[in-house]
Structure formats: structure tokens, C-alpha cells
Amino acid sequence: MNDTDLTFQVNPHSNIMITGANGTGKSSLFRILGELWPVSRGTVEKPPKSEILFVPQKPYLVLGTLRDQIIYPHSRQQMLEAGINDDDLTHLMDVVDPSRIMLRQWRFDEERDWFHAFSGGQKQRIAMARLFYHMPTYAILDECTSAVSDEVENIIYESCKLLGTSLSLPLEFE
Secondary structure: OOOOOOOOOOOOOOOEEEEEOOOOOHHHHHHHHOOOOOOOOOOOOOOOHHHEEEEOOOOOOOOEEHHHHHHOOOOHHHHHHOOOOHHHHHHHHHHHOOOOHHHHHOOOOOEEOHHHHOOHHHHHHHHHHHHHHHOOOEEEEOOOOOOOOHHHHHHHHHHHHHHOOEEEEEEEOO
């Protein structure tokens, strides 16, 4: 990749994989697209924030309930106003945690220090449940399934495809 010119377009319902060796700027590009980092030069044209969800390798967790982790940044009231209930959240969790380990251990109204309560893989599963809850047109996934099994990763990506979410993924090579 030339360090001065980069142009690409991702159309709805299509996927793009950004490849390159470690340190070539894949995650930096995603952080700019996700507005975690400012654009230092050039321009970035993209859909409204409401159509894009950035899912990093280490997802952001909030103070609050298990439910709050999934629906962030929505409140429970916003969730209910959207016609979504805890049964719907259970179905989302079934996609990312088919063995239901997390829902056997915790309830939606339970509050914890989730950063310490969840394993790395559980944090990533919550982030993917959040993706399915919000159902964005575009998702920027930055190594967000590195701590889950290949089986669960395949289920997650297939679910994204069924929902019609366009994915942008980084891939490293030597």
C-alpha cells in the first residue's frame, strides 16, 4: 500500500478484507474509519455513524448490567421502545454462545465488573451480540473474534451475512 494514496469503496451487502504484514496500518485505518483516531490528512467519506459499528479486538464494556453490555450505547428504555426484549437478547446470545455458558452464569439484570468477570473470548462474544443487536449496515471488525473458537467465529460471520451487514476485516500475512 502506498503511504500517500488509498481509495476503496465498500458497497452494502459486500465485504472487504484489508491485508498486509503486521505494522502496515490495518488497525490504524480501522481506527480512523471508526472515528477513534482523527484523520491527519486527506478525506474520508462514509455513511452516517448510525449505519456503522466498530468492533475492536478488546471491546468497550460499561458499568451496569449484562443487558447494558449488549445494548450499549442504548438504554433499556431505548431497547424496549425498539420492540426488543430479553427473549430477543437471549436469541442473540445463542448465536455467539451456543452452549449458553454465559447465560447460565449471569442474568441480564446482574451488575458486575464485567471487564474482570468476562474472559477475553466472552468479551468478544458480547461485542458480537452488540453487533447483532444494533444490526448496522456496515461493521468494521478488527480481530474481534481472535479469542473465540473457529466454530463460533464461522457462526458469527455467517450470521452477519444473513443479516446483510457488510464487513471490513484486517488480515495479516508474513
